[in-house]
Amino acid sequence: MNALPSIRLACCTERTTHVFDQSSWRSGGEDVLPSLLFSYAYEKVWLKLLPQLHYRNFVLDSGAFTAHSSGKPIAVQNYIDTVHRYRDSGVAPVEVFSLDVIGDGQGTKQNTETIWRAGIQAIPAFHYGEPEDLLVGYAKDYPKIALGGAVGIPRKEKERWAQQCFARVWPKPIHGFGFGLWALEVFPFHSIDCSDWEGSPARFGRWARYDGAKLGLCGTTLLNNIASEAQFWIDAETRAKKKWARVFQGLGWTQEGVYT
Numbered sequence: 001m002n003a004l005p006s007i008r009l010a011c012c013t014e015r016t017t018h019v020f021d022q023s024s025w026r027s028g029g030e031d032v033l034p035s036l037l038f039s040y041a042y043e044k045v046w047l048k049l050l051p052q053l054h055y056r057n058f059v060l061d062s063g064a065f066t067a068h069s070s071g072k073p074i075a076v077q078n079y080i081d082t083v084h085r086y087r088d089s090g091v092a093p094v095e096v097f098s099l100d101v102i103g104d105g106q107g108t109k110q111n112t113e114t115i116w117r118a119g120i121q122a123i124p125a126f127h128y129g130e131p132e133d134l135l136v137g138y139a140k141d142y143p144k145i146a147l148g149g150a151v152g153i154p155r156k157e158k159e160r161w162a163q164q165c166f167a168r169v170w171p172k173p174i175h176g177f178g179f180g181l182w183a184l185e186v187f188p189f190h191s192i193d194c195s196d197w198e199g200s201p202a203r204f205g206r207w208a209r210y211d212g213a214k215l216g217l218c219g220t221t222l223l224n225n226i227a228s229e230a231q232f233w234i235d236a237e238t239r240a241k242k243k244w245a246r247v248f249q250g251l252g253w254t255q256e257g258v259y260t
Helices: 014-021 040-052 064-070 076-088 105-117 132-141 155-169 182-186 196-204 219-251
Strands: 006-010 035-039 057-061 125-127 145-148 174-176 191-194
Touching: 006 057, 006 196, 006 219, 014 040, 014 196, 014 219, 035 040, 040 057, 040 076, 057 076, 076 105, 105 125, 105 132, 125 132, 132 145, 132 155, 145 155, 155 174, 155 182, 182 219, 196 219
Parallel strands: 006 035, 006 191, 035 057, 125 145, 145 174, 174 191
Antiparallel strands: none
C-alpha cells in the first residue's frame, strides 16, 4: 500500500509507549505498525526502549516548545549531537525536525541552516503569525516543511491559515504540528503528528475509539486498553492513505523518510 500520508504517534511517556512492546503489533505485516514521534528531551529513555518496540519507523522532534515553556532552551549543538547518537546506535530516525526558536522565525532559520551543515536534513517549521516570505523561503530551500504554532487556535482559523499556506507552497511536502484528524480530510498533508492517542485518554479520559466518550479508566486499566486507542489512529492513517493515494502517487510520493 502507498506509504503516505503518515500519522506519527507522539510518545510522551514511557509507560504508555510500552504498549508497542506487544508482539501483536507484528500481526498483519509492517503496514499496520505505527510510525512514532520522539522528543529530544527524552533521549536516554527512547534509546533504551527502541530495541524493544514494534514500530514502522520514527521521527525526532526537538521539543523546543516544551523547553521554551519550562524556561530551559536547547542548544543547537546538543540537538545535533543527539541525532548523531541515534544514528550511531543503529536506530536512525527517518525524519528530523529542526530546532525551533519560539517567537523568532529568523532564529529557527539559522538553526536549520546549522543543522544541515552538520549533515542532518532537518525539516523547518513555519509558525502561525510569522511573515509569509519565511514560508515561501522554506519551501524554496528545503525538501519538506512543517506548519506549527497553531495549537489552541480555533479550528476555523487554523483551517483558514493552513489553506493560505497550502495555496502558497503546494505541492511541497508538508507536515502538520498540532493538527487533528480533520486536517487529513481537508488537506493533503504529507504527514501529521498526534499526541491525543495517549494524551486524550490519560489526561482527559476521552477515547477517540469510542467517539470521544469518557470511560473513567485510570492506572493499570487505562494502560491495558490504550492499545485500542493507538489502533484507532493506525486505522485512521490507513483511510487517509486511500483518500490521497492517487494524488500522492501522481506526485511520486510513495515512501516515508526520503527527505532525511
